[in-house]
Amino acid sequence: MVSDDAPVYVISVAAELAGMHPQTLRQYDRLGIVSPGRARGRGRRYSLRDIANLREVQRLSHDEGVNLAGIKRILALEGEVEQLMRQVEYLRAFAEPGRRIFTADPTGDVVAVRRTERRTLRPVRGELPSHRGSLILWRPTPR
8 A cells, every 4th residue: 555645746746636727836836836747857756645735725725815925824834733642652651650660771861671581781980879769760770
């Protein structure tokens, strides 16, 4: 099955699927409203997501009366929201019970420690804090 992001449709097919004239798609591309992928010969290739965005542009323009600058901003904000939602889902995986021990990797980034790796970790000062909510720094046990 083809991904929704796969750029497969030439401009004439994308225009027909979106219910628009191909010249309108070219203008939207020049304005940065919906920017399709490119083929080797620099021809535009639209994905299903691009076509959905084109339909949304048309809806916002005709039904809601939003100008092109407003539509561009709305689409950008919707893209940011989608990105943030993916990031939240990614971070939720680290907040699940049993995944609350973190360490620093060799580059200094903070990473969650898998359950199987916890046996090789030891507290830095050799003892655990007595109250909840404390930050514990763990280092790998030398082998």
